[in-house]
Amino acid sequence: xxxxxxNELGTEIIDAAxxxxxxxxxxxxxxxxxxxxxxxxxxxxxxxELEKPLPLSYKEVALDCGYRIDILVESAIILELKxxxxxxxxxxxxxxxxxxxxxxxxxxxxxxxxRRIKDGIKRIVH
Numbered sequence: 001x002x003x004x005x006x007n008e009l010g011t012e013i014i015d016a017a018x019x020x021x022x023x024x025x026x027x028x029x030x031x032x033x034x035x036x037x038x039x040x041x042x043x044x045x046x047x048x049e050l051e052k053p054l055p056l057s058y059k060e061v062a063l064d065c066g067y068r069i070d071i072l073v074e075s076a077i078i079l080e081l082k083x084x085x086x087x088x089x090x091x092x093x094x095x096x097x098x099x100x101x102x103x104x105x106x107x108x109x110x111x112x113x114x115r116r117i118k119d120g121i122k123r124i125v126h
Contacts, residue, residue: 099126
């Protein structure tokens with residue numbers, strides 16, 4: 001997928017997250033934001049996969065370790081949702097690992113437990 005299309009999708013994702021956050025506010029469980037954000041993205045005509053399995057290969061062995069992408073948009077962008085006091089470096093590391101394992105290049109780390117959603121958005125490129 002080309003960069004321009006990824007940027008357009010990113011804009012849609014951020015706008016959808018904004019609308020969900022305005023409607024719900026902070027303080028709910030991650031699963032509530034996941035369902036509402038996926039609804040918002042589907043309503044905009046985007047292909048969304050929830051809890052997409054992410055296999056792990058170690059050497060020649062494929063392992064099913066239970067890793068899952070919170071939301072995968074258009075088979076191209078990973079959304080990792082959090083409801084934490086503040087994002088920590090380990091959250092970014094987790095998303096970078098997901099990008100590496102999935103062989104994708106763009107993800108958004110979204111923390112909904114903030115007063116303003118713009119303070120909870122981190123764009124991550126691998």
